[in-house]
Amino acid sequence: MGSSKYEKIIDYAVKRGFLWQSYEIYGGQAGFYDLGPLGVLLKNNIINLWREFFVRKHQEFVVEIETPIITPSIVFKASGHEESFTDYAVECTQCHRIFRADHLIEEKLNISTEGYPAEELEKLINENSIKCPVCGGVLGNVRKFLLLFQTHVGPYSPENLAYLRPEAAQGMFTNFKRVYDLARHKLPLGIAQIGRVARNEISPRQGPIRLREFTIMEIEFFYDEANPNCDLLYDHCREEKIQILTGEQRQRGEDKPVSISPAEAFNDGIIKSPWLAYWMCIASKFINALGVPGSNSYFEEKLPHERAHYSKQTFDQMVIVDRWGRVEVSGHAYRHTYDLERHIAFSKADLYAVRQLKTPKIVKRTEIQYDKVAILKMFGSRAGDVFKVISTISRDELLKIVSSAQGDSIVLNNIVIPKSVFTVAEVEEQQWVERFVPSVSEPSFGAERLMYIAMEYAYSEQEDRIILKFPPKIAPIKVGVAPLVDREPLKQFARKVYEVLKERYYVMYLEGGTIGRKYALADELGIPFVVTIDYDSVSKNDVTIRERNSRKQVRVPFSDLLKAIDLGLDGLDISIIGYPIVEYYS
């Protein structure tokens, strides 16, 4: 477990203001990280890129909503989290520190215990004499620990119990009907959300990788299992290869993923939902856009005992990292109808979708009718009262009363009515529509992990210098402005360039030291373009633009500066704009 690259990156990230542990002045709090100025810019760029890939490019059928973090407990009772969103904790009987039982065992014995029950874990701890890793004390019993943060809306009392959501998903499930109505009952329908979630992790120890509070980016994608309408999978994901390590492979002890297109993986039954396959395809392209080559990420299928309670099939998207070997950056869960069904059961709300049928369904229904003539004959002038009382109750209710009545008559509003005036018959009906619970596939990402991944993949060292090779779209600061020397009239011109650029981008004015030192600082901060102002700039009203990775420099008239930078930020070679490549300074 080499830790050097991770530590280098965290050192760099803290020093340069990407992130640091929260509440430092009060001794810090494990599992919480603050983002500094560069961190916020990086994270927002990653969020916007996710939004572009997952929402905006799919805006015909994916919409974004926002729901609260504080959630009444009934929602997570219905979702099954109150029962299942737990880990096994074990407390040191000596120092009273609390640890995750599975982590202690995994570290000591180097085996996976995912899905093991409490007794099994306790047995392993006892048999292997596993002790408190801090003080060496004897460990107590293994017990379930609820990972939901608890609070109360209004005063403290059991009926006011609320949880902080551990996933955004329930906000989409509980709102399915509203958004489905807004979408005019069209399926498939993706409901996305980007927002804060909280998980009361037991002693998290992986820096910004395992946080107790983080930003999730999720889509609950609803579709009709009978007609998934998933042409996109074949249109866009037939050529794209992804790496999958299947559950079967894992059970055989294999660890080399297979390379396959998402469309093929669905056709072959490796991925069970076509939309799960589609979003895995998009996830692969997205991770690639963050700077991770395809060969460094793969999807690992979870085994049944490793899956969350709501999932029929789950793939974790893994990215190779230096410290932990690999880290999960997204989860792809086939939640099928689980959540909607649970909420229907708990809330009694109508969370069904409706599908048109090609051939009608014949439905048998028991119907009750009554003989008006017979009633008129029987009741004479009081017949009006009888009609009135019958009209006030529904047919279903009337049917129930008549069917369950003992004897020959029923009593409604003190009027005795003979059963003989009613006819109960079974009728057949053609139904052209059908209600159903839509299926759900869910891609889910954690923004802070992606930040770390982007940093690790951007980080490089060249001749004792640090260079962060962020893709331009996610680079925190887009442009540096550097006068060749910090003298007039260069400074004044540089200031003008800065003012123009800052209307559009985050820009850094580079001053102090040689031009080489300015470039080095820009490289270290991951700035993709530096605009240099030299003496010719002043006389000719032009600048040079230096591209970080290629160190290529293009001389551009001031009037075309924004155009050139825009091209570069779109990932294009800025020299295509047609101005000469120059080589002045490095």
Place this chain on the structure above:
Amino acid sequence: MGSSKYEKIIDYAVKRGFLWQSYEIYGGQAGFYDLGPLGVLLKNNIINLWREFFVRKHQEFVVEIETPIITPSIVFKASGHEESFTDYAVECTQCHRIFRADHLIEEKLNISTEGYPAEELEKLINENSIKCPVCGGVLGNVRKFLLLFQTHVGPYSPENLAYLRPEAAQGMFTNFKRVYDLARHKLPLGIAQIGRVARNEISPRQGPIRLREFTIMEIEFFYDEANPNCDLLYDHCREEKIQILTGEQRQRGEDKPVSISPAEAFNDGIIKSPWLAYWMCIASKFINALGVPGSNSYFEEKLPHERAHYSKQTFDQMVIVDRWGRVEVSGHAYRHTYDLERHIAFSKADLYAVRQLKTPKIVKRTEIQYDKVAILKMFGSRAGDVFKVISTISRDELLKIVSSAQGDSIVLNNIVIPKSVFTVAEVEEQQWVERFVPSVSEPSFGAERLMYIAMEYAYSEQEDRIILKFPPKIAPIKVGVAPLVDREPLKQFARKVYEVLKERYYVMYLEGGTIGRKYALADELGIPFVVTIDYDSVSKNDVTIRERNSRKQVRVPFSDLLKAIDLGLDGLDISIIGYPIVEYYS
């Protein structure tokens, strides 16, 4: 209290998917709102506009950070919230519903009770026989209610108590030193944050205006009181007039604000901090950009008993609204040195800034020296040991030992050293730098309230049609695409137009009904531009762009469509691009 416009807007907002009450399928929860697809787009546009006004345009000295919502209790003990962030609650003895005591009194007696103590409120309730507004029951005692949501990080236990932050501000205060270091010790320095906060309001009843969880946009702006360096106030806020209702006016019972420039208001002593004045100037421009005319907003100075515990002066920015007369959209608090001083006291951390002095400060210091020759003489070959032991302890420590020692000698590491070898003398030193606690001015906005304000000011009715006249920058959907009729080849061309536009904007494809109906729908959704495709479009490869407010239409070649839309979204007249204004369809 006319409620019709508010209700119309809420009805509209729910119907069109801007927002609705959270957890509807479980009966709803007061004080929580969900944002639907259009709501998220509107809110994100407002947030981005805020970021543009407050952060990006000030990026040389304002940076954005992000800190967690869950906060160890020590932070809010230090900040004074644990003691002061309370409201007075009163419980009905019959139905046990809980109400805000001040609200019940204000509604019944139409007086303001801000700052009244519990006994006073209780007296008013009893004297005026104020009863439970729901069941008419007798009200119990008035008691303080802490508005912080409580939770625990890790297992439930007092030392794990944490709060959900009610403001982002403490994240900036506790991180002041880190960001100040990153900014290379330059002041002024603004630390901004946009994020979720939570306040456990007692029975909130103002829809999306008073939420228990919402998004705050805040700057803690740190500056040196002795050298505020606030040229911007004079450069940019000398001409701009704002409306201020001062505390003095309010005490005299006046309600007509004075019109004054922020620079003048600071010079006249009406606003006590120059940076408070500057950010009020920006706040005024920002609210204006959301569609609120200057005459419909003003700053109301809070009276001393109405201010939060940390503030030396507070102005609430008020906007005229139909239902409540006016509503607070931002708060401008002169927090001066309160928060940093409290955190210095509670954490013992160094949260000071450093200022250069023009003339040095003379500082007296007691210094200790020792006579090497005397030691050599006295100790001979053991002198080395003496030097060694003296060098291992600091001068300050040595001074303490020598000054406090009884008798003629001291003992260090078992060596007895006569006091006579030491000289204690007072020396004077010139200091050219000085530590100080910077002052803070804070502008603070709630994003959801701004959404409501933007909707109320955009909402209009014309000939039984609803039109939302959002400024283009905050309009949720930027462009509509409408084939003149839903037939080929128009549909195919329209589809092409849609595909091009959606790469860049949120776009709606309008289909069904006449072109007039399509325009009407676009107007109702607040879409500023509709691109119409007619038969000429197909043959000439051009389109018309209809601007919502003016209903002006410009005929533009397809190749210039993006350019024209970009101009329009920047708030410019699209006809300046030079193509003919046409009048076809309305």
